[in-house]
Amino acid sequence: MGSEPEPDGAPIEVRGLVKRYGELTAVDGVDLTVEAGDVYGYLGPNGAGKTTSLRMMLGLIHPTEGTVRLFGRDPARSVKALDGVAGFVEAPRFYPYLSGRRNLELLADFDGGRAASRIPAALETVELTDRAKDRVGAYSHGMGQRLGIAAALLREPRLLVLDEPATGLDPAGMRDMRRLIRRLADAGMTVLLSSHLMNEVEELCNRVAIVSSGSIVYEGAIADLNRNASQTYHLRTTDDDLALEICRREPGIADARVEGNDVRFCADEETVAGLSGALVEGGVLIRALSPQTVSLEDLFFSLTEGSPPAEEPATEPAAIGSA
Numbered sequence: 001m002g003s004e005p006e007p008d009g010a011p012i013e014v015r016g017l018v019k020r021y022g023e024l025t026a027v028d029g030v031d032l033t034v035e036a037g038d039v040y041g042y043l044g045p046n047g048a049g050k051t052t053s054l055r056m057m058l059g060l061i062h063p064t065e066g067t068v069r070l071f072g073r074d075p076a077r078s079v080k081a082l083d084g085v086a087g088f089v090e091a092p093r094f095y096p097y098l099s100g101r102r103n104l105e106l107l108a109d110f111d112g113g114r115a116a117s118r119i120p121a122a123l124e125t126v127e128l129t130d131r132a133k134d135r136v137g138a139y140s141h142g143m144g145q146r147l148g149i150a151a152a153l154l155r156e157p158r159l160l161v162l163d164e165p166a167t168g169l170d171p172a173g174m175r176d177m178r179r180l181i182r183r184l185a186d187a188g189m190t191v192l193l194s195s196h197l198m199n200e201v202e203e204l205c206n207r208v209a210i211v212s213s214g215s216i217v218y219e220g221a222i223a224d225l226n227r228n229a230s231q232t233y234h235l236r237t238t239d240d241d242l243a244l245e246i247c248r249r250e251p252g253i254a255d256a257r258v259e260g261n262d263v264r265f266c267a268d269e270e271t272v273a274g275l276s277g278a279l280v281e282g283g284v285l286i287r288a289l290s291p292q293t294v295s296l297e298d299l300f301f302s303l304t305e306g307s308p309p310a311e312e313p314a315t316e317p318a319a320i321g322s323a
Contacts, residue, residue, distance in 0.1 A: 009072025010035055011159040011190045012057060017066035019052050026052045028214035030066070034159075034192055034207075039185045041205035041222075042194040043296075045304055049214035050194045054089050054163055057192075058082065070159065087161030087192075092148025096137030100128055100147050103136055107151050115154045122150040126180060142173030149180065160184060163194045178204055198297040208296065212304040225296060233272060235263040236288040243284045250275050264292075 012034035019027040027049045034040045055061045059075025073081035094103040108115035123129045126146040166174045210218040237243040247256035252271035
């Protein structure tokens with residue numbers, strides 16, 4: 001018999017994903033696709049359904065409705081779907097009385113193949129070589145998180161799934177975690193990063209989904225965040241009252257009004273260029289003219305504030321490093 005063909009498809013493809021616990025709907029109709037090479041941020045407040053979604057994506061729990069495909073395979077049907085997939089959900093777990101290296105050796109024995117030969121490189125990647133002989137119980141929280149990534153790397157994953165990897169870290173630990181994820185992504189690994197830390201996601205990810213009350217309320221590229229918001233402009237002049245009149249007369253200018261010390265209006269770039277000339281001709285000098293930008297944090301709060309949490313059922317942390 002020939003060898004099994006390589007799986008084909010996007011690293012993650014989810015359609016209509018639903019999870020109910022009695023009358024509670026923890027995940028409600030999630031659709032998303034993580035493409036090869038993405039660093040995909042899965043962002044939402046605590047209790048929004050992120051972890052339950054991840055568990056279904058990785059075959060750790062069965063969906064009530066919907067489908068999941070990892071590189072074209074269904075993790076609910078076969079553990080083979082997890083070939084090339086690794087990471088952790090909620091937090092990595094290790095034997096605290098054993099060394100970091102010994103924990104990795106046990107996981108490598110479970111995986112088999114050449115996993116054990118990858119331990120030195122994995123420890124080097126996460127910068128734990130010097131502490132590999134120390135008991136995990138003596139590790140800081142950040143070191144434990146990095147050891148979790150080392151465990152995942154033993155599988156040579158093409159897809160790395162990380163659930164809140166920077167939560168509980170101090171600023172230096174968060175910086176180190178971001179640098180590590182960036183290095184892995186730059187090396188060609190696809191990453192799904194679940195987080196409620198907007199700065200972390202905005203710095204690392206090229207695409208993002210925001211989930212609230214179990215449903216995705218926004219999905220798109222980070223680079224597109226300001227595509228619409230950039231059409232709103234802030235204008236400060238030597239005569240804002242006259243500037244407002246000119247703005248309201250100019251074709252293509254919409255919603256011109258005074259807010260605080262600025263004149264604000266909506267327009268495209270070509271119209272703004274024409275407005276600049278009209279202001280000067282009208283005897284108004286421009287002191288400042290700038291597009292309004294929106295941060296991921298702005299978008300996040302506008303979409304999630306006021307939404308009650310789904311209150312995901314408590315579950316034990318799970319690692320996929322040796323699934």
